Amino acid sequence: MAKDRSFEKTIAVNRQARHEYDILERYEAGLVLTGSEIKSLRAGRANLRGGYARVREGEVWLVDVHIAPYAEAGRRFGHDAMRPRKLLLSRPEIDRLRGRLETAGLTLVPLRLYIKGRWAKVELGLCRGRKLHDRRQAIAERDARREVEREWKEREP
Numbered sequence: 001m002a003k004d005r006s007f008e009k010t011i012a013v014n015r016q017a018r019h020e021y022d023i024l025e026r027y028e029a030g031l032v033l034t035g036s037e038i039k040s041l042r043a044g045r046a047n048l049r050g051g052y053a054r055v056r057e058g059e060v061w062l063v064d065v066h067i068a069p070y071a072e073a074g075r076r077f078g079h080d081a082m083r084p085r086k087l088l089l090s091r092p093e094i095d096r097l098r099g100r101l102e103t104a105g106l107t108l109v110p111l112r113l114y115i116k117g118r119w120a121k122v123e124l125g126l127c128r129g130r131k132l133h134d135r136r137q138a139i140a141e142r143d144a145r146r147e148v149e150r151e152w153k154e155r156e157p
Helices: 015-020 035-042 071-077 091-104 132-155
Strands: 008-013 021-031 052-056 059-063 085-088 107-116 119-129
Touching (some): 015 132
Antiparallel strands (some): 021 085, 059 085
């Protein structure tokens, strides 16, 4: 029996990033993990808050993302919860990201951590930080859009 390779299970979502940044582009990257890390991920024990990615020496690294230690692994086979993790992207994507990050003052932020088929993936966003007044304006626009949708629902027979 063949396994469904289109299966996708979301592990963690960085809701704070959607509030603090304008997301310009999105990238999907694979993660290099140890055995206890993937088991902990499949159990849903990860946190993206405060995490970011950086390009260093031609490689992309995910930093400050917490994947809880897997209790059954013990001390010997366990992992450090906050260790930097290597991301798997193609060479043209890495070169493009490096150029954009250096010149435009942008940030690479993890938006979502998920399992796709058999593989752990992270959705990265190339983001520009919002100022406080931009955040307030975004909230006001979202509230206005909700109000309009609510009015349209009430008018429909």
